[in-house]
Every structure is written in C-alpha cells, then in structure tokens.
Amino acid sequence: MTHLHTQLDAQGRLRHFLTIEGLSRKLLIELLDQAEGFLGVAQQAVKKVPLCRGKVVANLFFETSTRTRTTFELAAKRLSADVLNLNISTSATAKGESLLDTLRNLEAMHVDMFVVRHAESGTAHFMAAHAAPHVSIINAGDGRHAHPTQALLDMFTIRRHKGGFDHLRVAIVGDILHSRVARSQMLALKTLRVPDIRVIAPRTLLPAKVEEAFGVSAYYDLAEGIRDVDVIIMLRLQRERMSSALLPSEHEYFQLFGLTEERMKAAKPDAIVMHPGPINRGVEMDSAVADGRRSVILEQVTNGIAVRMAVMAMCLGSQGSK
Amino acid sequence: MLEAPRLTIRGGRLLDPVSRLDRVLDLHIAGGRVLALDAPPEGFRPDRILDARGQIVCPGFVDLCARVREPGDEHKATIASEVRAAAASGVTTLCCPPDTHPVIDTPAVARLIHQISKRHALARVLPIGALTQGLEGQTLAGMAALKQAGCLVLSQADQPIRDTQVLRRALEYAATFALPVFLLPLDPDLAAGGCAHEGVVSTRLGLPGIPESAETVVLARALVLAEQTGARIHFQRLSTARGVEMLAEARARGIAVSGDVAMHQLFLTEQDVATFDANCHLIPPLRTAADRAALRQGVAEGILGAICSDHQPHELDAKLAPFPETAPGLSALETLLPLGLRLVEEGVLDLMTLIERLSSGPAEILGREPGRIVPGAPADLCLFDPQVNWTVCPETWISRGQNTPFMGQRLRGRVSWTLFGGRIVYESWRVGAHPA
Numbered sequence: 134m135t136h137l138h139t140q141l142d143a144q145g146r147l148r149h150f151l152t153i154e155g156l157s158r159k160l161l162i163e164l165l166d167q168a169e170g171f172l173g174v175a176q177q178a179v180k181k182v183p184l185c186r187g188k189v190v191a192n193l194f195f196e197t198s199t200r201t202r203t204t205f206e207l208a209a210k211r212l213s214a215d216v217l218n219l220n221i222s223t224s225a226t227a228k229g230e231s232l233l234d235t236l237r238n239l240e241a242m243h244v245d246m247f248v249v250r251h252a253e254s255g256t257a258h259f260m261a262a263h264a265a266p267h268v269s270i271i272n273a274g275d276g277r278h279a280h281p282t283q284a285l286l287d288m289f290t291i292r293r294h295k296g297g298f299d300h301l302r303v304a305i306v307g308d309i310l311h312s313r314v315a316r317s318q319m320l321a322l323k324t325l326r327v328p329d330i331r332v333i334a335p336r337t338l339l340p341a342k343v344e345e346a347f348g349v350s351a352y353y354d355l356a357e358g359i360r361d362v363d364v365i366i367m368l369r370l371q372r373e374r375m376s377s378a379l380l381p382s383e384h385e386y387f388q389l390f391g392l393t394e395e396r397m398k399a400a401k402p403d404a405i406v407m408h409p410g411p412i413n414r415g416v417e418m419d420s421a422v423a424d425g426r427r428s429v430i431l432e433q434v435t436n437g438i439a440v441r442m443a444v445m446a447m448c449l450g451s452q453g454s455k
Numbered sequence: 456m457l458e459a460p461r462l463t464i465r466g467g468r469l470l471d472p473v474s475r476l477d478r479v480l481d482l483h484i485a486g487g488r489v490l491a492l493d494a495p496p497e498g499f500r501p502d503r504i505l506d507a508r509g510q511i512v513c514p515g516f517v518d519l520c521a522r523v524r525e526p527g528d529e530h531k532a533t534i535a536s537e538v539r540a541a542a543a544s545g546v547t548t549l550c551c552p553p554d555t556h557p558v559i560d561t562p563a564v565a566r567l568i569h570q571i572s573k574r575h576a577l578a579r580v581l582p583i584g585a586l587t588q589g590l591e592g593q594t595l596a597g598m599a600a601l602k603q604a605g606c607l608v609l610s611q612a613d614q615p616i617r618d619t620q621v622l623r624r625a626l627e628y629a630a631t632f633a634l635p636v637f638l639l640p641l642d643p644d645l646a647a648g649g650c651a652h653e654g655v656v657s658t659r660l661g662l663p664g665i666p667e668s669a670e671t672v673v674l675a676r677a678l679v680l681a682e683q684t685g686a687r688i689h690f691q692r693l694s695t696a697r698g699v700e701m702l703a704e705a706r707a708r709g710i711a712v713s714g715d716v717a718m719h720q721l722f723l724t725e726q727d728v729a730t731f732d733a734n735c736h737l738i739p740p741l742r743t744a745a746d747r748a749a750l751r752q753g754v755a756e757g758i759l760g761a762i763c764s765d766h767q768p769h770e771l772d773a774k775l776a777p778f779p780e781t782a783p784g785l786s787a788l789e790t791l792l793p794l795g796l797r798l799v800e801e802g803v804l805d806l807m808t809l810i811e812r813l814s815s816g817p818a819e820i821l822g823r824e825p826g827r828i829v830p831g832a833p834a835d836l837c838l839f840d841p842q843v844n845w846t847v848c849p850e851t852w853i854s855r856g857q858n859t860p861f862m863g864q865r866l867r868g869r870v871s872w873t874l875f876g877g878r879i880v881y882e883s884w885r886v887g888a889h890p891a
Contacts, residue, residue: 154659231772232776253779254660254661254662254778255778255779259731259776275661275777276661276662276777278661279661340657341653341657341658342655346656346658
C-alpha cells in the first residue's frame with residue numbers, strides 16, 4: 134500500500150504532497166527543518182522570499198475552509214508565487230463540469246500547483262494521477278483520507294516543544310472515524326517513531342481495526358488514555374454527528390471526552406494541548422484549556438504557514454530543476 | 456437466422472460435467488444439435504471441420520449476472536455489444552438483472568430484451584424479472600406475467616427490500632409460480648455511503664466502509680424466510696467467509712437455497728483498493744484475504760454452485776472521478792474463463808469442476824436443462840485453448856466497457872470458438888496461430 138510512485142519523481146524528490154503514507158522519516162525531517170528556516174520570514178519587514186517567483190498556485194477548495202485556505206495563500210505569497218483562489222461553489226463544477234475538466238482548463242492557463250480540498254477521499258490522488266507532468270498537487274484535505282500539511286505542522290509544533298519524537302506519548306482525542314487530520318497524524322507520528330500513540334473516543338467514532346491499521350492503541354476512557362502523555366491532540370467534533378446515531382448529545386460527549394483542566398492533571402505536567410481548529414468550546418474542551426498555558430493552538434496556525442511554505446517550495450523546487 | 460451448419464470438431468478434449476465425460480474425441484454437429492461423438496454417422500459430410508487438437512470442448516457457459524445496459528443505459532453498452540463480448544467469452548446464456556431503464560417489471564420490457572437479443576442471436580439473453588414494481592421494495596411485480604414473458608427467475612437487482620413483511624410476501628408469491636428468487640444480500644442501512652470493505656484498508660484510506668454484517672444480517676433474515684415460506688432463494692455474489700458458512704449451514708439443514716460468487720471476488724481483495732483504483736470500486740466490496748480463501752473453498756466444495764461474471768460495463772467517465780464518486784462495477788465477461796483457469800492452475804478447482812461451476816451449476820440454479828455433450832443435446836459449446844497467453848488490452852477488448860482492474864495483465868487461456876445453437880458465433884483470430 135504505497136503512494137510513493139505518485140508523490141515522488143524519478144529522482145525521489147517530492148513532486149506531489151498527497152499523504153504522509155509512503156514518505157520517509159528523512160523526508161519529513163527535511164521538511165520540518167526547511168520550515169524552521171521559513172518561520173523567520175514573517176518577522177521580516179518584507180514578508181517574502183523569492184523562491185517561487187513566477188510560479189502560479191491555484192487554491193481549489195471544493196469544501197469551505199477559511200484557515201487552511203488562507204494559510205496556503207499566505208504561504209504561496211510569501212514564496213512570491215502568484216495565487217489564484219477559485220470559488221468552486223459558483224464555478225464551472227456547479228454547472229456540471231467534471232473535476233478533470235476543471236483541472237485541464239486550469240492547466241491550460243499554466244498553473245504550476247494545485248492546492249486541493251475535496252469532500253471525497255482519494256481526490257488529490259485522482260488529480261495527481263491525471264495531472265500534467267509539470268504540475269504538482271498538494272492535498273489540503275480529501276474526505277476522511279488525509280490532511281498531510283496539517284499533520285506536518287502538528288509535528289513541527291510538537292518538535293518545537295518537545296525536542297524530538299522518539300520518547301513521546303501522544304493522545305489523539307475525538308472523532309477519529311471521520312478525521313483526515315487524525316489519519317495523517319497517526320501516520321506521521323508513526324513515521325517519526327513516536328513509541329506510544331493513543332486514540333481516544335467512544336467506539337462509534339473509532340474506525341474499524343484502527344489499531345491494526347495504524348499501529349496505535351485505542352482507549353474508550355479519556356482519563357486512562359491521557360495518563361502520562363506528553364501531547365494531547367483534540368479533534369473537532371462536527372455538530373451534525375450529534376443528530377445521527379453516533380452520539381447522544383454534546384453534553385454527554387463533553388462529560389466523557391471533553392478536556393478540562395481537572396482532567397488534564399492525568400497527563401504529564403508539561404503536556405501540551407493541540408487542536409486543528411476551529412474549536413467548539415464546551416464540546417471538545419473548555420475555554421480554560423483552549424486558552425490556557427499549555428495550549429499551543431495559535432502557534433499551530435502560525436507554524437502552518439511555515440510548514441506549507443516548506444512543502445510548496447520543495448514541490449515547486451523539484452519542478453524548477455527539471 | 457441462418458441455418459446451423461454441419462460441423463465436425465476434430466481432436467478436442469470433450470469435457471461434460473453432467474455425463475462426466477472427459478475424453479479426446481471427434482464431435483459431429485448438425486441441425487443445431489450434437490449428432491454424434493467419435494465416429495460420424497454414415498454419410499455425414501461436414502460443411503466445416505474445426506481443428507480442436509490441444510483444445511477443450513465444453514458446454515457453453517451460463518452467466519447468472521451480466522448487465523447488458525439495454526434498455527436505458529445504451530451510452531454504457533448495448534445488447535449487441537455485450538452479446539458479442541459474451542460470445543467471445545464462451546458464454547452462451549446470460550441473465551440480465553432487472554435494473555434496466557425501464558425496470559424489467561412488465562412483460563413488455565422482458566419481451567423487448569428477448570427480441571433485441573434474438574436479432575443478434577449470438578447468445579441467449581435471459582431477462583430477470585423484478586420482484587417488486589420499479590424495484591422499490593414496496594409493491595409486488597406481476598410475477599405470473601413476467602414468467603409468461605420468459606423470466607425464469609426474479610430479483611431485486613442490487614436494490615433492497617427494507618420491509619421484511621414485503622420480502623416475505625414476495626417470496627411466497629414467487630413460490631406460488633415456482634419462480635426462484637435471486638437476492639443480493641446487502642443491508643442498505645449498514646452499507647449506506649460505503650464504497651469499500653470496512654477494514655484495515657478502508658480505515659487507512661478514509662473510505663466509508665461496508666461491514667461484513669451488511670451481508671450476513673440480510674442473509675440471516677432471508678434464510679429464516681426461506682425456511683418459513685419454502686421459496687427457493689439463490690444468493691448472488693456472496694463476498695464474506697461468514698456468508699458462505701451461513702449458506703452451508705442452511706443447506707445442511709435442508710433449506711432450498713443456493714449461492715454464487717463473482718469471479719473477481721476469488722482473486723481480488725481489499726488490498727487492491729489501496730491505490731484508489733476506481734476499477735476496484737465494486738458492490739459488494741472486495742473483502743479480506745480470509746474471505747477470499749473461504750469463497751474459493753465454497754466454490755470447490757459446491758456450497759457456491761456457480762461462478763458469475765457480475766459483468767457491469769461502464770462508459771469511461773463513470774470511473775474518472777474520486778473513488779467514492781465513481782460508479783461501482785467492472786467489465787468482466789472476457790476475463791471469466793482465463794481467471795477460472797487460473798483457479799485450476801492454483802489448485803483450487805479441477806478443470807471439470809470449473810466447467811461445472813460455469814455451465815451446469817448455474818443452469819440448474821436457473822431451472823434450465825444443463826448443457827451436455829451427448830447426441831441430441833443443443834450445440835451450445837465453448838472451445839478454448841487453455842495454454843494460449845494473451846494480454847488484456849483495449850485493442851482486443853470486445854465489451855463496450857473497458858473498466859477492468861485486469862487491464863494490462865497477462866492471462867492464460869482464451870476462447871477459440873463459441874457455438875450457439877450449432878452456429879459459430881465467435882471465432883478467434885488466434886485460432887491456428889499457435890501450436891496444436
């Protein structure tokens with residue numbers, strides 16, 4: 134089960150960024166190191182580097198998103214690329230144009246990179262399989278499958294706080310079943326050799342055979358699951374899940390799986406709290422935790438730009454040297 | 456229709472599972488029927504002699520599930536295109552599920568399919584009548600009229616009957632006319648939104664899963680009703696080990712049920728979905744290696760008495776989308792025999808059993824006289840070379856739908872001639888191009 138052949142070019146360089154799966158630890162570390170270098174760009178008077186000048190990046194968001202789309206846009210602009218933001222809900226696909234036709238039309242306008250978000254798993258992979266040889270695809274979230282830049286920025290944030298990965302206990306809490314973020318995080322944590330990865334949720338929100346599929350441990354009790362962990366990653370719980378047969382109520386979910394300062398005591402004293410956002414306060418965690426001293430949630434957002442710059446620069450760089 | 460020629464098939468290995476014939480003999484055909492084996496009758500002068508040395512001669516295959524897409528989806532395929540593919544695959548009878556547009560829930564649609572297929576006369580197309588009107592699972596279809604119009608069995612195609620009382624009544628009513636009922640065991644609520652087996656691969660890929668219970672829950676319900684109503688139920692395209700086990704238990708208790716499996720389920724597994732290959736988007740989904748092993752065993756032991764193609768040709772665009780948005784199904788007629796021969800090569804079945812699962816087994820499930828190689832029997836025959844190697848490629852693919860995960864693969868065994876009613880309806884350009 135590998136996507137290597139579609140993500141890397143013949144020289145083994147990153148051409149597309151579709152999933153963490155199949156990428157080496159060395160490559161992930163290289164991306165994290167490169168992101169460190171880009172963190173300082175935001176502190177400069179002119180917040181730009183000329184690495185991708187003349188390149189055209191199109192943000193193709195078939196699902197609404199503010200945070201991810203904005204950080205991708207800023208990342209591309211800080212690399213001096215030209216950016217197109219396509220409002221898909223009022224565009225050609227709404228008139229019945231196929232995804233492939235959209236891709237081909239934009240390719241004909243000499244777009245170099247597509248940042249794609251879509252509600253169906255496998256979309257980025259599908260587009261990469263049909264993209265022209267000089268075009269790169271970045272997966273900005275496809276269905277329940279993958280959100281690899283989010284996972285990478287989480288790893289970046291963890292490394293900055295914890296120094297490394299091979300001594301950590303990490304807990305991911307919430308709707309693992311529907312979460313592309315969790316899937317990419319589990320793969321990234323595994324690739325970076327985190328020895329103890331835990332997922333915590335009621336059984337209705339855990340996918341089948343999650344332990345076997347990702348080499349993690351499943352917990353159904355929050356207190357037990359976060360005991361002595363170094364990192365707690367909370368996931369967003371979509372409110373529509375409450376009305377289906379997955380959960381009885383927000384109230385009960387918060388009672389059992391919501392993160393409070395009191396419950397945080399089970400984790401290590403220096404444990405950090407993460408969340409990919411947007412947060413449902415009072416559902417996934419209370420405000421005291423979200424805004425507390427151990428929360429690194431806003432840092433994640435800042436780091437996201439640097440990490441996305443690193444991914445884009447590496448993909449566009451492999452194009453430029455052809 | 457042209458009159459059937461007088462033929463002699465020379466030197467072929469005749470394999471007939473019904474009479475357990477397995478001998479190298481000449482075969483003589485006239486008037487659309489088998490005339491004699493071995494020595495020709497006195498004065499018999501064939502119009503043509505087919506050199507079948509090194510080849511297998513067996514009854515034509517009966518496919519219990521093959522979509523021809525007509526009427527209604529002619530942009531995908533037509534009866535004309537798919538009976539050509541059937542003929543090239545050694546299939547002389549194919550059953551077309553009722554999910555055409557309009558649905559086969561009136562005699563008119565059944566007759567239309569009969570008429571069109573007779574016009575082409577390359578294979579027998581048997582329309583399967585709908586069990587409920589519009590396949591909506593609510594009101595019973597006019598089963599007696601459908602039977603009169605030539606429907607030998609009834610089914611819901613891939614549509615469910617949610618209401619257990621409706622299912623019970625449908626089974627009872629079908630049993631009134633001794634019509635077998637074909638059911639695809641798939642619970643619509645457990646399968647809802649799913650596009651892959653619920654397991655390790657779907658979890659990794661984030662594809663909504665279809666659990667094993669989507670098959671076994673429906674199977675359990677239908678087995679209980681089969682016992683109660685005395686209806687004859689045939690379960691189509693089983694995909695799970697537990698499903699095979701439940702069927703075996705029911706048969707051991709004397710319940711009149713049978714089952715089949717699609718050929719691709721005996722080869723592919725959930726792992727084949729791992730690259731998001733839309734050609735592996737199938738319903739029922741590809742299951743685990745353990746399920747595949749149990750399905751193979753079920754075929755070998757005869758719990759599954761037939762192997763079907765589950766042929767579902769699609770237009771190119773149907774598979775050009777992200778995996779969950781693609782149409783499920785594969786084009787499968789032309790790989791039916793070579794994949795079957797691979798089962799023989801891998802020691803799952805012997806050649807005679809394979810032929811049985813492809814010809815007399817499904818014929819018996821349909822309630823039709825099984826094909827035989829005895830004097831007087833209709834000359835619906837398949838002649839194939841089990842040794843010839845070929846590559847699945849668009850240039851030689853005959854079905855309108857090229858949606859197969861086997862594209863580009865090297866397969867062994869190919870049909871040389873197909874006889875339908877004693878007429879040669881397919882002749883491979885390869886005949887004679889390889890050593891006998």
